[in-house]
Amino acid sequence: MKDILKIYILLMPMILLALNGCTLSKSLSERTSEIHDQILTVDTHIDWPMRQFLNPDFNPGVRHAPGQRESGQWDLIRMKEGGLDAVFMSIFTPQKKRTDEGHATAKEVALKQIELTKKMVAYNPDLAEIALTPEDAYRLEKTRKRAIFIGMENGYPIAKDLRNLQLFFNLGVRYITITHSKNNQLGDSSTDEQPEWGGLSPFGEKVVQEMNRLGMMVDISHVHDETFWDVIKLTKAPVIASHSSARMFHDVPHNMSDEMLKAIAKNGGVVQVALLDDFIKEMEQTQERATALEELKEETFALLHGELSQAEHKKVMEKMHKIDEKHPKNRPTLADAIDHLDHMVQVMGIDHVGIGSDFDGGGGLVGIDDVSEMPNITRELLARGYTADEIRKLWGGNLMRVFNQVIKVAEEPQKQN
Ligand SMILES: [Zn+2]
Structure with missing residues (x-):
């Protein structure tokens, strides 16, 4: 019995801390929606x-x-x-x-x-x-x-x-x-x-x-x-x-x-x-992503410098999206x-x-x-x-x-x- 009491006393601060943590995180999200609103x-x-x-x-x-x-x-x-x-x-x-x-x-x-x-x-x-x-x-x-x-x-x-x-x-x-x-x-x-x-x-x-x-x-x-x-x-x-x-x-x-x-x-x-x-x-990026972007370099340069028609602009965007899907950016x-x-x-x-x-x-x-x-x-x-x-x-x-x-x-x- 004494031992159980000892364990309980030892654990008590941790239990209190955990409980306190719960109230804090709850009040943080409550306060977030209250203020944000x-x-x-x-x-x-x-x-x-x-x-x-x-x-x-x-x-x-x-x-x-x-x-x-x-x-x-x-x-x-x-x-x-x-x-x-x-x-x-x-x-x-x-x-x-x-x-x-x-x-x-x-x-x-x-x-x-x-x-x-x-x-x-x-x-x-x-x-x-x-x-x-x-x-x-x-x-x-x-x-x-x-x-x-x-x-x-x-x-x-x-x-x-x-x-x-x-x-x-x-x-x-x-x-x-x-x-x-x-x-x-x-x-x-x-x-x-x-x-x-x-x-x-x-x-x-x-x-x-x-x-x-x-x-x-x-x-x-x-x-x-x-x-x-x-x-x-x-x-x-x-x-x-x-x-x-x-x-x-x-x-x-x-x-x-x-x-x-x-x-x-x-x-x-x-x-x-x-x-x-x-x-x-x-951020560090994967080699695969770097290679794919390198291949598209000239087209992205033209896009950034406004050298593309609307259709071309859309096409390059598509290619960039595909790279993002295949090799997501970190x-x-x-x-x-x-x-x-x-x-x-x-x-x-x-x-x-x-x-x-x-x-x-x-x-x-x-x-x-x-x-x-x-x-x-x-x-x-x-x-x-x-x-x-x-x-x-x-x-x-x-x-x-x-x-x-x-x-x-x-x-x-x-x-x-
Ligand atoms: Zn801007």
């Missing part, structure tokens, strides 16, 4: 419009099973399921030749994607509405409808005409990423072979000023460092990086150095952590991405960081692979000790503050140049 959650970068442009048969109003290639990473039902209240649909145009013809085609492609986005909302009036202002997002959240904002990735379709900027603003575009992967008529990209303008071009400077005047957010994801510093010097309003992470953890040109992060904090802006593997961590995890977020919060403060998934455009990590899994971010933040109010700021409060400030600057014409 209460706050406005915003994702500033989803590439669904280009995906829809290439796959017109996809119906965003029905649920597609997660993890299937045909499902993509976003539809309205999974967005609701994941408690994601607002998204910025990115109107992305791959950059081709910078001729009048190239610009005109890009404008057409952009207009088509805007039309597709509006049609998607029009076909699903009970589920979603187009949003133009922060107030729209907060109002829609109360009615449990998804807020669909429009952003634009690559300023290429503006051509060399500020009237196009006004046109896109009138159609609902509320941010523009100055460049994509190549230099354009507005300035230098972080990933082109070499800089062409030494930062913003003279026309790019006019575009930034006009965006300030209109109340459109300037997005510095993808731009060359010199372009970044030119924008920071010139802008009268805070800027955003709709999908960028930290160079401190992964030193790729697309990510932000600590110096740049600090400059954005000083500018009052926000950097939205990207959930894209190549921006988060370099990807970083959600926790790796939140390491970036932690660092950015440390460098910039809690008021300058947010989330921009890049879903349907290459985004997706282990633990967060489509919009239905968004609560996993809230759970990870809670587990790391962020308070409900800090999570509210990270999930959209910061972005909406910046957006309001951008509108305010536009309403103060006396302060403009």
